[in-house]
Amino acid sequence: xxxSEFLKELTDYxxxxxxxxxxAELEDHLQWCHNCYVVCNxxxxxxxxxxxxxxYELPDDLRGRLRTAIVSKCKGxxxxxSGKPASPESK
Amino acid sequence: xxxxxxxxxEPASDELKLVHAAKAxxxxxxxxxVKRYDRNVFRIAQHITQNREDAEDVVQDAFLKAxxxxxxxxxxxxxYTWLVRIAVNEALMRLRRRRPERMxxxxxxxxxxxxxxxxxxxxxxxxxxxxxxQGELKEILGKTIQGLPPSFRTVFVLRDVEGLSTEETADAxxxxxxxxxxxxxxxxxxxxxxxxxxxxxxxxxxxxx
Numbered sequence: 001x002x003x004s005e006f007l008k009e010l011t012d013y014x015x016x017x018x019x020x021x022x023x024a025e026l027e028d029h030l031q032w033c034h035n036c037y038v039v040c041n042x043x044x045x046x047x048x049x050x051x052x053x054x055x056y057e058l059p060d061d062l063r064g065r066l067r068t069a070i071v072s073k074c075k076g077x078x079x080x081x082s083g084k085p086a087s088p089e090s091k
Numbered sequence: 092x093x094x095x096x097x098x099x100x101e102p103a104s105d106e107l108k109l110v111h112a113a114k115a116x117x118x119x120x121x122x123x124x125v126k127r128y129d130r131n132v133f134r135i136a137q138h139i140t141q142n143r144e145d146a147e148d149v150v151q152d153a154f155l156k157a158x159x160x161x162x163x164x165x166x167x168x169x170x171y172t173w174l175v176r177i178a179v180n181e182a183l184m185r186l187r188r189r190r191p192e193r194m195x196x197x198x199x200x201x202x203x204x205x206x207x208x209x210x211x212x213x214x215x216x217x218x219x220x221x222x223x224x225q226g227e228l229k230e231i232l233g234k235t236i237q238g239l240p241p242s243f244r245t246v247f248v249l250r251d252v253e254g255l256s257t258e259e260t261a262d263a264x265x266x267x268x269x270x271x272x273x274x275x276x277x278x279x280x281x282x283x284x285x286x287x288x289x290x291x292x293x294x295x296x297x298x299x300x
Binding site (some may be wrong): 045050071 | 092122125126133151159208212213219221235247252272276280286
């Protein structure tokens with residue numbers, strides 16, 4: 001397996017969505033290719049850092065204001081069955 | 092080397108009951124759905140628009156649109172996937188308004204793959220997030236993801252931050268599974284490349300630039 005072939009499979013490898021034979025071939029490549037090992041490891045860290053970063057959390061006070069606004073707009077919108085598109089006036 | 096699996100939350104068993112009640116006009120049932128997903132929708136909206144005010148508007152408009160169109164929700168997918176589809180469309184619309192000079196589309200693809208080929212192969216410090224304060228780290232992560240094309244960062248945030256499956260991401264974005272996988276790989280590799288300059292292991296140094 002070449003490094004390019006390894007890279008093409010990297011997403012499926014990290015997501016564990018591949019057959020056992022392909023997984024074994026990738027892990028064999030990782031054993032001797034330091035560069036691919038580093039790329040694989042740091043890509044995994046990239047995903048974990050973003051997942052755990054709590055980037056763009058919704059603050060509680062804003063959350064409350066948004067919810068009140070949403071409910072009020074829904075009540076004034078004519079209801080579910082109407083299927084009317086959102087009008088600018090309802091904002 | 093271990094692999095990672097996203098946290099995929101199973102839909103609560105009462106979710107369909109809430110959807111049915113909301114369809115019948117029960118506003119408090121719909122409010123419960125808002126409570127369940129408002130944080131997710133806000134995060135997705137801010138990742139796509141990169142603008143706080145736009146993200147607030149997207150949250151309101153997406154839930155209002157979902158409420159008004161509930162009768163059209165066929166229940167063939169999870170309610171959340173359907174809601175995400177509405178939110179992504181609203182967010183992309185806001186982005187287009189802000190950047191009329193550029194076409195913003197989920198079909199957008201970068202023709203060359205050179206930008207995803209690893210150039211930086213230095214290993215990272217063992218706990219790279221500890222090299223920076225919380226505030227610095229968030230700034231680095233925000234700035235870095237902002238540099239990705241919208242089509243890449245949308246796939247990344249749905250799949251890797253929100254934990255949707257590849258199929259759910261494809262469904263929410265109206266893309267094929269191979270298209271999702273291709274964008275996801277390139278998004279992950281580009282983010283990794285850009286973060287390397289902040290997180291790489293500096294032997295004998297403190298890791299900071």
